[in-house]
Amino acid sequence: MDTQLEVAGDQLVAWYQRYETPSLRFTGELLTRPDSLLGPEEYFNRSKIAVLFEILEWHLGLVAELHHDHEVDLSINIHNSMVDAEIDRDRFLELIGREDHPVTFEFTETCPMPPVDISNRLLRSIRELGHRSSLDDFGAGFNGISLLADYDFDVVKIDRSLLTDIETQPQKQQAMRLLARTLDVLGKSHVVEGVENEAVHQILLEAGFSVFQGYLFHRPEPLLGLISNAREEVG
Amino acid sequence: MAFPKSPDDAERISVLQSLGLLDTAADDNFDRITHLCRNIFDVQIATVSLVDEQRQWFKSIQGLDVCETDRDVAFCNYTILSDDIFEVPDATVDTQFSANALVTGAPFIRYYAGAPIRFDGHRLGALCLIDVKPHKPLDEKQRSVLRDLADIVEREIKVQRLLRESMPLLAAIIQPE
Numbered sequence: 001m002d003t004q005l006e007v008a009g010d011q012l013v014a015w016y017q018r019y020e021t022p023s024l025r026f027t028g029e030l031l032t033r034p035d036s037l038l039g040p041e042e043y044f045n046r047s048k049i050a051v052l053f054e055i056l057e058w059h060l061g062l063v064a065e066l067h068h069d070h071e072v073d074l075s076i077n078i079h080n081s082m083v084d085a086e087i088d089r090d091r092f093l094e095l096i097g098r099e100d101h102p103v104t105f106e107f108t109e110t111c112p113m114p115p116v117d118i119s120n121r122l123l124r125s126i127r128e129l130g131h132r133s134s135l136d137d138f139g140a141g142f143n144g145i146s147l148l149a150d151y152d153f154d155v156v157k158i159d160r161s162l163l164t165d166i167e168t169q170p171q172k173q174q175a176m177r178l179l180a181r182t183l184d185v186l187g188k189s190h191v192v193e194g195v196e197n198e199a200v201h202q203i204l205l206e207a208g209f210s211v212f213q214g215y216l217f218h219r220p221e222p223l224l225g226l227i228s229n230a231r232e233e234v235g
Numbered sequence: 236m237a238f239p240k241s242p243d244d245a246e247r248i249s250v251l252q253s254l255g256l257l258d259t260a261a262d263d264n265f266d267r268i269t270h271l272c273r274n275i276f277d278v279q280i281a282t283v284s285l286v287d288e289q290r291q292w293f294k295s296i297q298g299l300d301v302c303e304t305d306r307d308v309a310f311c312n313y314t315i316l317s318d319d320i321f322e323v324p325d326a327t328v329d330t331q332f333s334a335n336a337l338v339t340g341a342p343f344i345r346y347y348a349g350a351p352i353r354f355d356g357h358r359l360g361a362l363c364l365i366d367v368k369p370h371k372p373l374d375e376k377q378r379s380v381l382r383d384l385a386d387i388v389e390r391e392i393k394v395q396r397l398l399r400e401s402m403p404l405l406a407a408i409i410q411p412e
Contacts (some may be wrong), residue, residue, distance in 0.1 A: 150255030
């Protein structure tokens, strides 16, 4: 599978970032860098649904190869616009239903999702197909509305903004501890994003978190390196 | 099939739909209770049934492989009319239910008992005991056990709702000013 894709005149390159986790399994997030002046977020916000689906098929192919040939599991970001209309939701479910291994799909809190009844049905369908759903950027730019209270995600990715000044503020550490316990009681998995120094890592470990993403552990890298290293090892 | 509705049915449905509970994942805490129900009352099927506008959806179901049924065949429509346990010892000889599609066809229900599950003054659904053979009516002690188990379901719904609502507020506390 090619780690680059040309779509609608743009060149996209697959990157990844590995998670720090107590599990022995290699897990992380699949990232996409467009070869355009736009940052990834802006690029995906402006992309047409047809393009987003083409990218999804490419991602699914990459993630399947990584799972089967390299024992690596990367989550895939889904732009919320891809599940807005019923016809697109059906197409999305049809595509991911073909996968024979579990995949985690990340939806962001910073873009609107369909209403709660429709979304929870979608998240249930994802689960019934053997996959998992993840809420990305939980806590980013808190505006009084959070999908977390009503939407039944399996995994919660805690936004880096919640870690600001946490070393010096015991009240924030206490709140993070409560958050970790609440997620645990509700049976939700987690990933804490943006962990960049050991002091913060220790505070989060003591608070009860165990899965992390951030520069302290791994900086994003082109996926090509991972696949070619593994190919060499296998060869 | 016609079924009765309480005057607060529309408001009841709106409360149910606002809880973010419908269509959510299976949950061990509810499954343990339906598991207990089957063992204690020796019935084939036990459910935590939530009565939505057009369907009853099972937050937990044991002994039958479905996740929902049409509302118009739901025995729970009768259970949610009052705070009492609603019981049908043999549906095949009960004029109200003998023609019900769940009685004349699969899963061929003969026995039903349901204790309403309440939330904020509304009855969202019921903790149900169902069997394909008739049962003697529950005695006082059994009724009290079923009610206690339904109370545990009610509390589980409340506590989970509270925890889910509190997470965004915790995030707000942690956010930089």
